[in-house]
Amino acid sequence: MRELRTQVAIIGAGPAGLLLGQMLQRDGIESIVLERRGREYVEKRVRAGVIEYGIANLLEEAGAGERMRREGLEHHGVELRFNNVSHRIALSELSEGKTITVYGQQEVVKDLIDLRLAAGAPLQFDSEVTAIEGLQSQRASVVVNGVEGEFRVTCDFVAGCDGSFGVANTAIPKSLLRRHERTYPFSWLGILAEAAPATDELIYCRHENGFALYSLRSPTLSRLYLGVRPDETLEQWSDGRIWDELNTRLATEEMPEISQGPIIERSITAMRSVVVEPMRFGRLFLAGDAAHIVPPTGAKGMNLALADVRVLFQALRAQLTEGDSQLIDSYSATCLERVWRAEEFSNYMTQMLHPSYEDDFENGVQMARLRQAVTSKEASTVLARNYVDLNSA
Ligand code: FAS
Numbered sequence: 001m002r003e004l005r006t007q008v009a010i011i012g013a014g015p016a017g018l019l020l021g022q023m024l025q026r027d028g029i030e031s032i033v034l035e036r037r038g039r040e041y042v043e044k045r046v047r048a049g050v051i052e053y054g055i056a057n058l059l060e061e062a063g064a065g066e067r068m069r070r071e072g073l074e075h076h077g078v079e080l081r082f083n084n085v086s087h088r089i090a091l092s093e094l095s096e097g098k099t100i101t102v103y104g105q106q107e108v109v110k111d112l113i114d115l116r117l118a119a120g121a122p123l124q125f126d127s128e129v130t131a132i133e134g135l136q137s138q139r140a141s142v143v144v145n146g147v148e149g150e151f152r153v154t155c156d157f158v159a160g161c162d163g164s165f166g167v168a169n170t171a172i173p174k175s176l177l178r179r180h181e182r183t184y185p186f187s188w189l190g191i192l193a194e195a196a197p198a199t200d201e202l203i204y205c206r207h208e209n210g211f212a213l214y215s216l217r218s219p220t221l222s223r224l225y226l227g228v229r230p231d232e233t234l235e236q237w238s239d240g241r242i243w244d245e246l247n248t249r250l251a252t253e254e255m256p257e258i259s260q261g262p263i264i265e266r267s268i269t270a271m272r273s274v275v276v277e278p279m280r281f282g283r284l285f286l287a288g289d290a291a292h293i294v295p296p297t298g299a300k301g302m303n304l305a306l307a308d309v310r311v312l313f314q315a316l317r318a319q320l321t322e323g324d325s326q327l328i329d330s331y332s333a334t335c336l337e338r339v340w341r342a343e344e345f346s347n348y349m350t351q352m353l354h355p356s357y358e359d360d361f362e363n364g365v366q367m368a369r370l371r372q373a374v375t376s377k378e379a380s381t382v383l384a385r386n387y388v389d390l391n392s393a
Pocket residue numbers: 011012013014015016017034035036037042046047048049050105127128129130161162163164165166167267268269287288289290296298299300301302303305
């Protein structure tokens with residue numbers, strides 16, 4: 001079998017794998033990024049849209065922030081809407097001036113792929129990692145099913161950045177692996193529409209029919225979501241039904257209708273929380289969705305993934321350039337403390353904004369939480385600081 005050699009084998013060309021490759025490359029540490037899908041597929045996947053203050057700075061410090069700063073939309077607040085009334089959470093005022101940047105995840109991925117290819121650093125698409133070996137020996141290796149057949153990559157370390165359905169977390173012995181999971185009784189139907197957003201800031205809305213989120217990508221592109229029952233399918237949601245339900249849930253006196261346009265992308269995503277422990281086994285380190293999933297209500301998914309990469313890069317650099325293993329030994333515990341804070345905030349936002357169809361006690365409690373979030377300065381300050389920069393704390 002053909003064999004390649006590197007210092008860090010990175011599984012997955014999502015935001016986590018690509019940012020890790022970028023940071024290692026800039027520091028002269030060899031790596032290879034192995035992606036099972038094609039470039040076009042990876043660059044077209046529409047997912048996250050909000051970048052936290054500290055993560056936007058991280059991307060800029062890594063040399064991947066130029067287009068984000070130019071084209072991204074900087075926001076100073078978000079709205080919480082319920083009973084057809086809007087309440088603004090003044091993010092910047094409540095967080096010493098911090099902001100979020102609205103910039104699609106696929107744009108981050110495109111920027112990082114362009115940088116890696118421009119640097120001539122190894123990035124192989126259509127190359128699926130099928131096995132991970134030697135994690136407790138002197139050298140690790142991954143077996144790859146590539147375009148030109150199978151090959152092996154031997155390395156010092158493996159970064160499992162292969163998302164929630166990848167191979168990396170299965171390489172941790174079942175006797176050591178602990179998986180904590182919660183599935184929520186709803187999914188998100190998301191659309192990308194060629195419609196000028198009727199709002200300048202994101203609107204999170206709780207309506208008796210369900211959740212709605214009004215986000216955006218540019219002055220001509222709206223990104224909108226509806227909370228739907230977990231067994232619902234796209235076939236059950238015609239364009240007309242989607243727009244009618246968005247109008248019903250989001251309507252206020254000031255904004256009775258939202259602007260509509262051709263829907264150019266649509267998907268339904270299940271809502272789950274998952275935490276995999278530990279995030280390290282021998283020479284394998286998990287980062288991003290490979291280790292954790294959060295419901296997107298807190299806009300934490302990609303931010304959490306990139307925050308893991310910040311820790312992993314510093315740990316690998318200390319080990320590979322100075323022989324100092326302290327940071328790799330504490331990697332899992334360091335990440336998991338932040339991961340659980342993000343799980344808590346995402347759970348708080350999800351429960352508060354999605355009405356229960358069966359449990360009116362739960363609805364009473366969640367409405368009290370929502371009212372407190374918009375009337376108590378302390379509560380709105382905690383919400384603002386978690387929303388705008390949880391991963392930097
Ligand atoms: P990713 O899943 O992005 O990337 C993993 C990569 O590894 C993929 O490209 C995959 O093809 C590759 N891979 C898997 N197995 C492999 C193997 N064996 N060999 C080689 N490559 C392999 N977050 C938000 O904040 N807001 C949102 O609105 C939002 N919406 C989402 C919608 C959907 C449908 C999904 C699935 C997630 C959404 N997320 C959202 C979360 C999302 O943004 C993730 O947090 C983010 O993609 C995490 O990045 P990575 O950890 O890099 O994983």
